[in-house]
Amino acid sequence: MQWYTGNLKLTLAKCVVNLQSGHLLGKICTSEVALAVEHGKFITVEGGEGVGKTVFTKGLSSRIKSAGLGLVQTREPGGTPVAQQIRQIFMSPPPDDSLAIKTELFLVSAARCQHLEKLIRPNLEQGSWVLCDRFHDSTRVYQGIGGGVPQAELETLITLSVGQSDPDLTFILDCDVKVALDRVNQRSSSDESGNRYDEASVDFHETLRNGFLDVARRFPKRVVVLDASQDPDTVIDQAIKEINMRFGTSV
Numbered sequence: 001m002q003w004y005t006g007n008l009k010l011t012l013a014k015c016v017v018n019l020q021s022g023h024l025l026g027k028i029c030t031s032e033v034a035l036a037v038e039h040g041k042f043i044t045v046e047g048g049e050g051v052g053k054t055v056f057t058k059g060l061s062s063r064i065k066s067a068g069l070g071l072v073q074t075r076e077p078g079g080t081p082v083a084q085q086i087r088q089i090f091m092s093p094p095p096d097d098s099l100a101i102k103t104e105l106f107l108v109s110a111a112r113c114q115h116l117e118k119l120i121r122p123n124l125e126q127g128s129w130v131l132c133d134r135f136h137d138s139t140r141v142y143q144g145i146g147g148g149v150p151q152a153e154l155e156t157l158i159t160l161s162v163g164q165s166d167p168d169l170t171f172i173l174d175c176d177v178k179v180a181l182d183r184v185n186q187r188s189s190s191d192e193s194g195n196r197y198d199e200a201s202v203d204f205h206e207t208l209r210n211g212f213l214d215v216a217r218r219f220p221k222r223v224v225v226l227d228a229s230q231d232p233d234t235v236i237d238q239a240i241k242e243i244n245m246r247f248g249t250s251v
């Protein structure tokens with residue numbers, strides 16, 4: 001017999017129980033009660049600059065939480081105090097000491113190790129879901145395809161830092177580069193937040209977009225591409241449909 005309560009799965013074997021109003025009453029032989037916490041699902045969100053990852057992650061998070069599931073929303077680089085300090089260096093190195101591409105690779109990998117060890121794995125083990133804005137596919141695209149680190153070297157470092165903790169599901173938000181850049185420009189004019197690739201050419205952003213689509217082709221079982229030119233609620237609805245189909249949930 002099994003009960004699901006939030007993220008907790010209770011399994012009872014060979015025992016007599018009384019059920020009243022959904023509560024478990026009566027005598028239970030504890031040696032025959034298995035208390036299993038099912039691992040939470042690990043979902044990542046990827047895509048180029050300005051496609052809508054932040055808005056999507058926030059909206060999807062609240063929909064999953066409203067369904068009664070525990071969820072931690074996080075992002076990379078970052079997610080723990082140390083990883084956040086690495087993010088500062090990564091995002092804003094001193095102007096007279098710009099980052100070599102392999103330094104970038106080591107920085108995002110170090111931040112990821114810390115993030116996995118201190119935040120992601122402990123939460124998944126306790127049954128909480130983790131929704132992460134960017135993860136290793138960003139490394140494949142930005143440091144690999146964009147930055148030119150050879151794929152074999154990059155995959156070695158990804159394997160070393162991620163180990164068995166590959167995401168269960170990845171959403172790649174995809175849309176026309178000009179649409180995404182218009183969104184970035186509108187956002188920048190309102191909040192003045194800078195971006196690492198503000199000065200990059202449209203061609204470079206096209207390379208990133210194609211890089212993510214290439215990742216989707218390489219990992220078809222894990223990755224789902226969503227059309228991010230649609231309105232935010234439609235994109236989130238499509239993601240939820242996919243989540244329910246894959247994980248048997250009713251979010």
Ligand SMILES: Nc1ncnc2c1ncn2[C@@H]1O[C@H](COP(=O)(O)OP(=O)(O)OP(=O)(O)O)[C@@H](O)[C@H]1O
Binds near residue numbers: 050054184229235
């Ligand atoms: N589906 C959408 N339709 C229209 N506008 C959107 C949509 N999603 C996000 N936006 C707007 O586009 C801008 C960029 O969105 P957001 O910050 O979510 O993108 P991002 O992918 O997280 O960007 P970055 O890669 O720079 O972190 C914001 O001003 C946001 O309000």
Ligand SMILES: Cc1cn([C@H]2C[C@H](O)[C@@H](COP(=O)(O)O)O2)c(=O)[nH]c1=O
Binds near residue numbers: 134136140143196197
């Ligand atoms: C994880 C990861 C990120 N990056 C880059 C991609 C973006 O330009 C920034 C993060 O900014 P955001 O506004 O939080 O999306 O970092 C990267 O180059 N490599 C990575 O592995």
